Amino acid sequence: MILLVIGVSIAAFLLISASPIDPLQANVGQAALGSMSQEQIEKLQEYWGVGQPPMERYLAWAGDFIRGDMGTSLLYRQSVSAVIAVKLGNSLFLMITAWILSGFFGLVLGIISGMNEGKFVDKAVKGYCLVIASTPAFWLALLLLMIFGVWLKVLPIGLSVPIGVEASGVTFMDRLRHAILPAVTLSITGVSNIALHTREKMIDVMESEYVLFARARGESRWSILKNHGLRNILLPAMTLQFASISEIFGGSVLVEQVFSYPGLGQAAVTAGLGSDVPLLMAITIISALFVFGGNFIANVLYGIVDPRIRKGAKER
Numbered sequence: 001m002i003l004l005v006i007g008v009s010i011a012a013f014l015l016i017s018a019s020p021i022d023p024l025q026a027n028v029g030q031a032a033l034g035s036m037s038q039e040q041i042e043k044l045q046e047y048w049g050v051g052q053p054p055m056e057r058y059l060a061w062a063g064d065f066i067r068g069d070m071g072t073s074l075l076y077r078q079s080v081s082a083v084i085a086v087k088l089g090n091s092l093f094l095m096i097t098a099w100i101l102s103g104f105f106g107l108v109l110g111i112i113s114g115m116n117e118g119k120f121v122d123k124a125v126k127g128y129c130l131v132i133a134s135t136p137a138f139w140l141a142l143l144l145l146m147i148f149g150v151w152l153k154v155l156p157i158g159l160s161v162p163i164g165v166e167a168s169g170v171t172f173m174d175r176l177r178h179a180i181l182p183a184v185t186l187s188i189t190g191v192s193n194i195a196l197h198t199r200e201k202m203i204d205v206m207e208s209e210y211v212l213f214a215r216a217r218g219e220s221r222w223s224i225l226k227n228h229g230l231r232n233i234l235l236p237a238m239t240l241q242f243a244s245i246s247e248i249f250g251g252s253v254l255v256e257q258v259f260s261y262p263g264l265g266q267a268a269v270t271a272g273l274g275s276d277v278p279l280l281m282a283i284t285i286i287s288a289l290f291v292f293g294g295n296f297i298a299n300v301l302y303g304i305v306d307p308r309i310r311k312g313a314k315e316r
Helices: 002-017 023-027 030-034 038-048 054-066 080-115 120-133 137-151 172-206 209-216 221-258 264-273 277-305 307-315
Strands: none
Touching (some): 002 054, 080 120, 080 221, 080 264, 080 277, 120 172, 137 172, 172 221, 209 221, 221 264, 264 277
C-alpha cells in the first residue's frame, strides 16, 4: 500500500505539472497581470510555485506531507487539512449511503436474476443493468434533478443546505433532503456492475452438481440459496463492492458538480482548474487510501466468509 501511494503521488504530481493551465491567468486574470509590476508578478509566481523545478517541488511537498503537514490551500487560504475535513465530512454521507445501497440492491438483483435465468424478471434486471451501465452519471443526475427538483419540486435542486439560512439554523433534516438526490444518483449508477457479476456467479451455482443433488433431495429454493448459494457468491460480490469505492469517488466528482454539492469531488475540480497543487495532491492521496483500504478490508473478510481461505492461511 505504501508503494502504491508513492506511485499515485508521483503520477498525480507529474500530471499536475503537465497541465496547460496557467495558475496566474486562471486565478488573477490576464487583465490584472497586465497592470502589475514585474516585482508583483514574481511574488505571485513564487506563491503559486511557478518556475520551480517539478522534482524540487515534489520532494518539498512529500517531505511536508510525511511529517503530517498537508500545506496551505492556495485558493481557500486555509490549511489543506481544514478544507478537507469540511469537504470530506459533506461527501462521506453521500458516498457511504451510495456504497451501502448499491451493494445491497446489486446483490439482491443479481441473486433474483440468477435464480430465474431466462425468465421475465431476469431479462428485466439484465436490461436495467445494461442501460444503467451505459448511462453517464452526470446525465442521470441532470435527469433526476429535472424530475424531482424542477418538475415535481419535492426535493431541493442543489447545495447541501438551504439558501439564506445561517449555519446554526440548519437542521439534520435539511442536510438530509439536500443529500437525497446526489446519494440516489451515485447508488443507481453503482448497482449494475455488482448485479451483473452476481447474476453470472449465481447461474454457475444453480447449474452445479451439488445444487442438482440438493434439488433431487427436495430442498426449497430458499434452502438452496442459504446453504449453497450465498457462500459462493459473497466473495466475488465483496470484491466488487470494495473495488467500487473508486467508482463512487469518481462519480462523486461529476454528481457534486451537477448538484453544486460542496464535497470532496467539487473541491477536486476547483483545485484542478485553479492549479491548487497542495489541495489537489492531498485529495488524490486520501482518495487512494480509501480505495486501497477498501481492497485490504476485502482481503481480510475473505477468511471470515470462506473457512477454506482461513484454514489455508493457518497452514502456511
